[in-house]
Amino acid sequence: MKNKIIVVLFITLLLGACGLEERNPLEGKVKVGVMLSENGLGDQSFSDLAFAGLMKARDEDGIVVEYLELADTGTYESGFEQLANNGNDLVFALGFTGQEALEKVAQAYPQQSFVLVDAVSEMNNITSITFKENEGSVLAGIVAATVSETQTIGFIGGVEAPLIQRFEQGFVQGAKSVNPTIEIMTEYAGSFDNDALGAEIAANMIDSQADVLYAAAGFTGVGMLQEAEKQGVYAIGVDSDQYFYAEKAVITSMMKKIDLALFDIIHAYKETGEIPSGHVELGLAENAVGLAPFRVLDLTQEDQNRLDGYLEKATSEMK
Numbered sequence: 001m002k003n004k005i006i007v008v009l010f011i012t013l014l015l016g017a018c019g020l021e022e023r024n025p026l027e028g029k030v031k032v033g034v035m036l037s038e039n040g041l042g043d044q045s046f047s048d049l050a051f052a053g054l055m056k057a058r059d060e061d062g063i064v065v066e067y068l069e070l071a072d073t074g075t076y077e078s079g080f081e082q083l084a085n086n087g088n089d090l091v092f093a094l095g096f097t098g099q100e101a102l103e104k105v106a107q108a109y110p111q112q113s114f115v116l117v118d119a120v121s122e123m124n125n126i127t128s129i130t131f132k133e134n135e136g137s138v139l140a141g142i143v144a145a146t147v148s149e150t151q152t153i154g155f156i157g158g159v160e161a162p163l164i165q166r167f168e169q170g171f172v173q174g175a176k177s178v179n180p181t182i183e184i185m186t187e188y189a190g191s192f193d194n195d196a197l198g199a200e201i202a203a204n205m206i207d208s209q210a211d212v213l214y215a216a217a218g219f220t221g222v223g224m225l226q227e228a229e230k231q232g233v234y235a236i237g238v239d240s241d242q243y244f245y246a247e248k249a250v251i252t253s254m255m256k257k258i259d260l261a262l263f264d265i266i267h268a269y270k271e272t273g274e275i276p277s278g279h280v281e282l283g284l285a286e287n288a289v290g291l292a293p294f295r296v297l298d299l300t301q302e303d304q305n306r307l308d309g310y311l312e313k314a315t316s317e318m319k
Helices: 046-059 076-085 096-108 133-147 162-178 195-207 219-231 258-272 301-318
Strands: 004-006 011-014 020-022 030-037 066-067 090-094 113-117 126-131 152-157 182-187 212-216 234-239 250-256 278-282 288-289
Touching: 030 046, 030 076, 046 066, 046 090, 046 258, 066 076, 076 090, 076 096, 090 096, 090 258, 096 113, 096 126, 113 258, 126 258, 133 162, 133 212, 133 234, 133 250, 133 288, 133 301, 152 162, 152 195, 152 219, 162 182, 162 212, 162 301, 182 195, 195 212, 195 219, 212 219, 219 234, 219 250
Parallel strands: 030 066, 030 090, 090 113, 113 126, 126 278, 152 182, 152 212, 212 234, 234 250
Antiparallel strands: 004 066, 011 020, 250 288
16 A cells, blocks of 8 residues: 655754664654545646645645545545544545545544535534535536527536536536527536546537537546647636646636635634634635636737626626
């Protein structure tokens, strides 16, 4: 079983009267343990962006980060137990799929502080962080409906769960605020890690005249981005700025700034020894969701003004 501890090691050796006295390089440092979502690192989306926030905490605050992947531990429960037993000050669960196991472990370790991202727990020693994905997705829907020439657009979800449905609902709301009669195709892949399936679903939507696609589907969504580029239609990325995965297709991305959320809560713990309790919900008002810079698009000034107007109106209404 891999157990990864990332530290900036500085070995301090104190000379004693007759030899060397070695000091534990981790002594006095804040330690956080993280159980990644089922896709693990390399999903080019949620997990990778979360990991970037952890590296920021490591680099700027000297935090010791231990992370585990499901492929290593076999089960979420085993991973959370290991992280709790290893003396981490905070233990994070990334993704709603780990909630049940986290709550089981949290009950067994009542003095340990846990943080659950993307789901809400009622347990006293679990702080829940969620995002208003629907707000950011409203903006994505406005962009899609404004630039679509066919007025047919598509949404691909990873699995049909309330979290992913919020992406869809926001996307539909935004698109229909521009054109109430726009055609919006929706399909759930049933997987977050199948780029080939994402490409297949995207191809079917493009065959049905969709010319702007949006996905909340992890690595499955990367397949959508690449198929959109292959077929010369637009796409909108998700979670992180995914322009660099399909530079001829990605107009913008719906940013869900989990990296900053993780950094902020870890930084707060380092400064105060405490974290917020209960449920922390982050949206446009907290600058926690939004759109990445626009690229690829070549709009007339009139169309650009129209798009800007839609986005400004929607943003002001939601903040």
